[in-house]
Amino acid sequence: MGTLEQTVETDEHHGPARGITRWFYTTNHKDIGSMYLWFSLIMFLLGGCMALSIRAELFQPGLQLMDPNFFNQMTTMHGLIMVFGAVMPAFVGLANWMVPLMIGAPDMALPRMNNWSFWILPFAFSMMVATLFMEGGAPNFGWTFYAPLSTTYAPPSVTFFIFAVHMMGISSIMGAINIIATILNLRAPGMTMMKLPLFVWTWLITAFLLIAVMPVLAGVVTMMLMDIHFGTSFFNAAGGGDPVLFQHVFWFFGHPEVYIMILPAFGIISQIIPTFARKKLFGYASMVYATASIAFLSFIVWAHHMFTVGMPLAGELFFMFSTMLIAVPTGVKVFNWVATMFRGSMTFETPMLFALAFVVLFTIGGFSGLMLAIAPADFQYHDTYFVVAHFHYVLVPGAIFSIVAGVYYWLPKWTGNMYHEGMGKLHFWLSFIGVNITFFPMHFVGLAGMPRRIPDYALQFADFNAVATVGAFIFGFSQLLLVYNVIQCIRVKRHTTAQVWEGAEGLEWTVPSPAPYHTFAQPPLVK
Amino acid sequence: MAQLQNENIKLVRKLVLGCLLMFGFGFALVPLYDVFCDITGLNGKVTRTGPAGPMQVDRSREINLQLIAVNNEAMPWQFEPITTTMTIHPGLTGQTAFLAYNPTGQNMIAQAVPSVAPAEAAEYLQKINCFCFERQALEPGQSMEMPLLFVIDPELPEHITTITLSYTLFDITPQLQANYSAGQPSMRRFML
Numbered sequence: 001m002g003t004l005e006q007t008v009e010t011d012e013h014h015g016p017a018r019g020i021t022r023w024f025y026t027t028n029h030k031d032i033g034s035m036y037l038w039f040s041l042i043m044f045l046l047g048g049c050m051a052l053s054i055r056a057e058l059f060q061p062g063l064q065l066m067d068p069n070f071f072n073q074m075t076t077m078h079g080l081i082m083v084f085g086a087v088m089p090a091f092v093g094l095a096n097w098m099v100p101l102m103i104g105a106p107d108m109a110l111p112r113m114n115n116w117s118f119w120i121l122p123f124a125f126s127m128m129v130a131t132l133f134m135e136g137g138a139p140n141f142g143w144t145f146y147a148p149l150s151t152t153y154a155p156p157s158v159t160f161f162i163f164a165v166h167m168m169g170i171s172s173i174m175g176a177i178n179i180i181a182t183i184l185n186l187r188a189p190g191m192t193m194m195k196l197p198l199f200v201w202t203w204l205i206t207a208f209l210l211i212a213v214m215p216v217l218a219g220v221v222t223m224m225l226m227d228i229h230f231g232t233s234f235f236n237a238a239g240g241g242d243p244v245l246f247q248h249v250f251w252f253f254g255h256p257e258v259y260i261m262i263l264p265a266f267g268i269i270s271q272i273i274p275t276f277a278r279k280k281l282f283g284y285a286s287m288v289y290a291t292a293s294i295a296f297l298s299f300i301v302w303a304h305h306m307f308t309v310g311m312p313l314a315g316e317l318f319f320m321f322s323t324m325l326i327a328v329p330t331g332v333k334v335f336n337w338v339a340t341m342f343r344g345s346m347t348f349e350t351p352m353l354f355a356l357a358f359v360v361l362f363t364i365g366g367f368s369g370l371m372l373a374i375a376p377a378d379f380q381y382h383d384t385y386f387v388v389a390h391f392h393y394v395l396v397p398g399a400i401f402s403i404v405a406g407v408y409y410w411l412p413k414w415t416g417n418m419y420h421e422g423m424g425k426l427h428f429w430l431s432f433i434g435v436n437i438t439f440f441p442m443h444f445v446g447l448a449g450m451p452r453r454i455p456d457y458a459l460q461f462a463d464f465n466a467v468a469t470v471g472a473f474i475f476g477f478s479q480l481l482l483v484y485n486v487i488q489c490i491r492v493k494r495h496t497t498a499q500v501w502e503g504a505e506g507l508e509w510t511v512p513s514p515a516p517y518h519t520f521a522q523p524p525l526v527k
Numbered sequence: 528m529a530q531l532q533n534e535n536i537k538l539v540r541k542l543v544l545g546c547l548l549m550f551g552f553g554f555a556l557v558p559l560y561d562v563f564c565d566i567t568g569l570n571g572k573v574t575r576t577g578p579a580g581p582m583q584v585d586r587s588r589e590i591n592l593q594l595i596a597v598n599n600e601a602m603p604w605q606f607e608p609i610t611t612t613m614t615i616h617p618g619l620t621g622q623t624a625f626l627a628y629n630p631t632g633q634n635m636i637a638q639a640v641p642s643v644a645p646a647e648a649a650e651y652l653q654k655i656n657c658f659c660f661e662r663q664a665l666e667p668g669q670s671m672e673m674p675l676l677f678v679i680d681p682e683l684p685e686h687i688t689t690i691t692l693s694y695t696l697f698d699i700t701p702q703l704q705a706n707y708s709a710g711q712p713s714m715r716r717f718m719l
Contacts, residue, residue: 109535177542185534215546219553234557237640238599238697242560249556312646 015517024119027111028517029096032118034414036093037407039121041483043085044400046129048476050078055438055472057455058465071455072140073132079143080161083261084168085125087395090403091264092117092175095203098410099179101508101515102197104188104524109181117174124167131157142453144254147235147246151227158228162221169214176210179203188507190526194288197506198281201288202267205295209256209263212299217253220246244309251302259298262362262394263291265402266333269355271506272409273337276352277344278503283336290329290336297326307378316375323373327366334363349501350424354405357397357432365393368443383453386446392439396475401431404482411489412496416514419489427485430478437471575653576660584618585681588688592679595693596625602698603631604665609672617681624672625658625694629665636664636701639673639694648690651680659694 016022016031026032054074057065066074096114100107108114131138136155139145150158183196183204196204223234223246233239235246266287274281281287303311303319311319337359346352368390372381381387404427412418441464446452450461457465498512507526511519592615594608605628615621629635639659643649654660658673665671679690 110539173546177539177546180542181535181538184538185531211542211545212549215550216553216556219550223554223557237695238638238699240640245557245560248560249553252553252556310646 027115029100029108032114033093033096035118036089040086040090043081047078047081047086050074052476055469059469061457061459061462063456068455069140073138075453076139076142087261087399094406095179099200102200103191104507104520105186106520108178109186110178113174114178117171120167120171124164127160128164131160147243151224162225165221166218169218172210173214176207179207188523188526198270198287199267202263202291205291206260206263209260209295213253213256220249247306251305255302256298261399265399268402268406269358272351272355272405273340275501275503277341277346279340279344282339286332287336290332293329304373307375308382320375327370350428351405351409353428354401358401361397383451384446385442385450385452388452389439389442389446397435412500413513413515415490417489418494418496419485423485427481434471434475434478438468438475441468579653579655579678582618583681584616586616589614590679591689593691597695599695599697602696604629606696617679617683620678622676624674628670632667634666636662636699638662638697638699642693644691648687651683653678
């Protein structure tokens with residue numbers, strides 16, 4: 001743990017180490033943040049290829065490209081990779097890069113643990129992806145791995161999946177501990193809690209969610225491991241266990257998990273909109289309290305994922321109303337964003353475009369969530385494409401768009417160069433059009449009764465599925481523009497100022513662009 | 528600096544402790560859900576077992592009891608109730624039985640797991656003796672009548688007129704783990 005001292009005591013102009021070992025041994029928050037982001041990009045493209053293979057199979061009815069077992073492996077791996085490999089590491093990478101810069105800290109509080117929490121990930125995901133090449137194939141039971149499908153009927157590779165989940169859980173927990181320690185202990189003098197930028201606030205709350213629920217995920221996969229190999233019967237009715245118990249424990253983790261994937265997104269959007277509306281964020285304090293309320297509520301709504309397991313009426317009602325309650329703090333946030341833009345001097349650079357699309361499309365996803373929260377109606381929607389449409393609307397134009405918005409917003413600060421605005425806008429419009437063509441028709445086929453997780457479907461769903469597949473390929477291939485834009489921004493010298501954006505405020509815009517290897521060796525004074 | 532390190536270490540200790548507690552809490556959820564279901568009677572599990580105390584027989588109404596026998600997947604036994612429906616006054620001890628037959632050439636052990644619908648009725652059904660209390664063993668070709676002795680509490684809410692009692696029979700014969708046979712080359716087809 002001596003590294004933080006070294007960082008602070010080293011001369012400000014001391015640069016990074018040379019060679020490949022720089023990346024293995026680095027304890028620098030900027031290096032580690034970059035590695036997280038590159039890792040996430042690779043996983044995003046890999047998970048995206050799996051999504052495209054799913055959509056290709058669903059382009060028309062009948063079995064064309066793959067057998068159903070492989071299709072199931074694709075849906076499972078797509079979900080796991082996108083949730084644990086793309087979205088979560090991207091947010092941790094952004095936190096690594098930006099949290100110390102935003103609070104005036106020289107580095108993360110625990111730099112060596114930071115290195116470790118990143119380097120666990122490539123090994124965890126190598127193990128997970130390797131299951132595709134094992135006998136019996138990769139996990140094929142869906143990313144929610146319901147028992148007994150994931151225990152009694154699982155392929156042998158499930159054990160590798162369990163250990164991969166353990167490892168990524170340890171990585172997330174270490175990352176969360178680091179972020180909490182940084183925010184609570186390393187703020188610059190004068191940076192009080194209610195002056196923290198909202199990205200920092202949302203990440204602080206997210207980190208507490210991670211610490212609360214990742215151990216529960218570790219617990220549930222450990223129970224699976226014991227059921228499979230050590231003869232216990234947690235989820236086996238013959239031995240006195242209960243398969244429904246799995247769903248309760250899993251969703252006790254799973255619902256806070258979906259907020260882990262969206263709260264930092266709220267934070268990013270709350271940074272970007274004020275910058276391009278050239279106004280202070282409307283209702284800062286209410287944003288903080290709304291985030292905390294959403295985090296609290298996430299612990300008491302888990303069973304809305306399992307309305308159809310045969311819960312008693314009292315349970316259905318409780319989970320229905322508590323779920324609907326979440327719309328209140330979320331609505332506060334959406335109205336605050338709109339109020340921030342109201343009568344602002346708005347401009348529409350790429351980050352702002354993605355942020356605006358986030359507000360609109362995330363709200364659509366939120367509304368379909370409210371429809372799903374209605375317990376009696378959920379019996380029709382449950383496990384249909386309506387659910388697929390709902391969570392892709394909150395995760396793709398929600399979490400992913402916010403990450404992309406954040407990348408375009410902070411990329412000039414990271415590289416010192418401006419990205420190509422025209423190419424950025426092209427990327428936005430192709431993504432925006434592609435994402436809606438892909439996921440909007442899924443609402444219709446879902447309401448009409450098309451079940452999720454099937455490789456073949458009834459003929460009446462053919463047209464909308466063909467449309468969705470076309471949209472998916474537009475969206476998927478337009479992400480190559482993101483890769484192109486990032487690489488071009490690194491390579492083409494188009495120098496930018498420290499402030500970068502006219503309306504940008506906050507400590508991160510006071511350091512030069514590109515941000516020097518060591519920043520805030522002397523803590524800034526925040527007034 | 529040293530002071531900051533101390534603060535960091537203190538905070539990390541607390542957070543790691545929090546993680547360990549939550550890991551334990553994950554496992555604690557297993558009994559907690561059971562306790563919760565016991566207290567609220569929400570899960571349709573019959574918790575009243577053993578000898579019944581004296582009860583007032585309510586001759587003013589009759590309850591339909593439906594009996595269902597289900598084999599869990601891969602359970603080869605024949606398993607059925609001797610009668611599928613019976614009517615009984617609350618407070619009166621009822622007796623019936625289920626038939627089991629082992630058609631295989633092996634000694635087998637089975638466990639029946641009960642469930643009651645509607646769940647609200649579960650706490651008013653008292654099983655005095657039930658074959659589901661213990662494991663049932665059958666030799667090859669052997670059959671057996673498995674008794675069930677029960678009483679329905681006269682406190683049963685008026686609106687419940689029919690109770691369904693279902694048993695699922697599981698094969699719990701100790702055996703080597705079945706080999707996973709579905710090692711199809713699913714990848715190959717996709718790649719070619």
